[in-house]
Amino acid sequence: MNIFTKLFYLFRRCWKALRLFLILSGPGLVVMIADNDAGGITTYAATGAKYGYNFIWFLVALVPVAYFVQEMTVRLGAVTKRGHAEAIFENFGAFWGWFSLVDLVFCDWLTLITEFIGMTAALGIFGVPPWLTILGVIALMGFMVLNGRYWTWEKITMVFCLLNLIYIPAAFWVKPDTHAVLQGILPNLPGGKFDNQLFFFLMANIGTTIAPWMIFFQQSAVVDKGMTEKDIPFGKFDTLLGSVLTVVVAAFIIIVVGTVLPGVEIDDAAQASRMLMGSHGYAGTFMAIGLFDAGLLGAICISLASSWALGEIFGWAHSLNNKIKEAPWFYAAYFLALITAGGVVLIPGAPLVLITLFVQVVAVTLLPAALVFLILLLNDEKTMGEYRNTLFENIINIGIVSVIVVLSSLYAASALFPGLFS
Amino acid sequence: MFTNFMRKHFRKIHEINEKYATPSLVMSRPVKTCLLMLRCYLLLLVGLLLYKFISVLTA
Numbered sequence: 321m322n323i324f325t326k327l328f329y330l331f332r333r334c335w336k337a338l339r340l341f342l343i344l345s346g347p348g349l350v351v352m353i354a355d356n357d358a359g360g361i362t363t364y365a366a367t368g369a370k371y372g373y374n375f376i377w378f379l380v381a382l383v384p385v386a387y388f389v390q391e392m393t394v395r396l397g398a399v400t401k402r403g404h405a406e407a408i409f410e411n412f413g414a415f416w417g418w419f420s421l422v423d424l425v426f427c428d429w430l431t432l433i434t435e436f437i438g439m440t441a442a443l444g445i446f447g448v449p450p451w452l453t454i455l456g457v458i459a460l461m462g463f464m465v466l467n468g469r470y471w472t473w474e475k476i477t478m479v480f481c482l483l484n485l486i487y488i489p490a491a492f493w494v495k496p497d498t499h500a501v502l503q504g505i506l507p508n509l510p511g512g513k514f515d516n517q518l519f520f521f522l523m524a525n526i527g528t529t530i531a532p533w534m535i536f537f538q539q540s541a542v543v544d545k546g547m548t549e550k551d552i553p554f555g556k557f558d559t560l561l562g563s564v565l566t567v568v569v570a571a572f573i574i575i576v577v578g579t580v581l582p583g584v585e586i587d588d589a590a591q592a593s594r595m596l597m598g599s600h601g602y603a604g605t606f607m608a609i610g611l612f613d614a615g616l617l618g619a620i621c622i623s624l625a626s627s628w629a630l631g632e633i634f635g636w637a638h639s640l641n642n643k644i645k646e647a648p649w650f651y652a653a654y655f656l657a658l659i660t661a662g663g664v665v666l667i668p669g670a671p672l673v674l675i676t677l678f679v680q681v682v683a684v685t686l687l688p689a690a691l692v693f694l695i696l697l698l699n700d701e702k703t704m705g706e707y708r709n710t711l712f713e714n715i716i717n718i719g720i721v722s723v724i725v726v727l728s729s730l731y732a733a734s735a736l737f738p739g740l741f742s
Numbered sequence: 743m744f745t746n747f748m749r750k751h752f753r754k755i756h757e758i759n760e761k762y763a764t765p766s767l768v769m770s771r772p773v774k775t776c777l778l779m780l781r782c783y784l785l786l787l788v789g790l791l792l793y794k795f796i797s798v799l800t801a
Contacts, residue, residue: 413762414762416777
């Protein structure tokens with residue numbers, strides 16, 4: 321075989337692998353990019369304004385954190401063909417099952433409200449009234465699921481994931497100091513000293529990296545997509561690519577805000593967008609579009625995470641491949657969550673700030689349990705066989721989970737008692 | 743109609759409780775320790791939430 325023939329076969333093999341990856345990719349990319357939801361965008365904007373580019377290296381360090389946790393859901397879903405809620409019920413009994421299910425549904429519903437707050441605030445910048453935003457979002461999300469095919473839903477969602485990259489051109493628009501950005505990638509102490517405020521921002525950024533709904537969503541999505549053991553390598557790569565992209569987007573948000581609004585106190589991402597529009601019209605517009613898209617992606621995944629979990633436990637048909645007539649309860653749960661969460665945002669004088677704070681506390685009651693169950697299940701030889709955690713994976717995962725549990729608990733405590741770290 | 747709906751769902755919950763009454767995971771010492779620690783952690787969180795709730799009410 322001459323060199324050209326070898327190259328041709330190599331190209332054909334790579335092309336085939338790429339085509340297979342494009343078919344199998346989805347759950348990892350979607351869950352990771354949706355992780356940058358409306359609340360996440362606010363955290364990154366506030367971080368960028370406070371510490372400039374100096375926080376970027378910390379976000380880069382969060383890539384393996386997100387990857388190692390979410391990768392476990394791929395293996396568990398592909399091997400057991402069960403969602404996380406069902407796996408908890410079956411392996412840990414009804415007590416832990418109900419605790420996880422009720423907590424997940426409640427936590428998801430509260431988070432859904434925060435996504436609607438973000439979306440209405442983002443479109444409010446362009447003069448769209450909140451009721452129209454909510455109605456439009458519910459109609460769009462209804463259209464996405466009612467076609468009765470998981471594949472179509474996933475590909476539409478991927479388009480919104482692509483839109484999430486809008487922060488990248490926004491960053492080029494504001495012309496950041498490239499040398500300073502590159503310095504921010506190198507480990508450093510943001511702000512020059514370790515104080516309570518830095519600790520709070522570290523906790524907030526870790527808190528936005530892993531949320532309980534992500535574990536339930538990705539495992540259920542892997543099952544609904546029909547992935548099997550042989551698809552695990554593609555699922556892992558999908559998750560890795562997603563983890564990198566989510567950090568890239570977060571870093572670019574920090575670059576945009578850190579360049580234009582250094583030292584400004586940011587309460588929410590919509591406020592940052594308005595301020596950006598004052599000096600850099602397009603960057604501010606992109607920021608607002610990105611905020612809406614982030615809220616939409618979050619809402620798409622969160623509402624499905626709850627519906628899938630309820631369907632698994634109550635024995636309803638619960639696949640996006642089912643038509644509405646075949647899975648009425650699954651779709652009823654999906655729309656009920658959306659309509660009620662959207663409705664809360666429209667109530668005049670609703671305690672939206674309190675809800676946003678409460679989400680962090682409720683999430684922390686579920687996150688440690690979901691993570692511990694995940695590690696215990698991944699170590700069960702009877703369930704996982706050759707796909708169980710190796711010693712290396714256990715050391716990494718137990719370390720990551722311990723840090724996440726401690727820091728997210730402290731973050732929740734600081735939300736409950738604001739003076740705790742001041 | 744509402745009563746029927748509730749009765750049907752309570753029966754379903756009872757069925758689920760029966761179905762998952764016994765955990766299928768082997769309850770080894772490490773698993774039991776993890777679950778005990780999780781219970782303690784949740785009790786602590788609930789305690790904190792209650793404390794916050796009472797202190798807000800009495801303020």
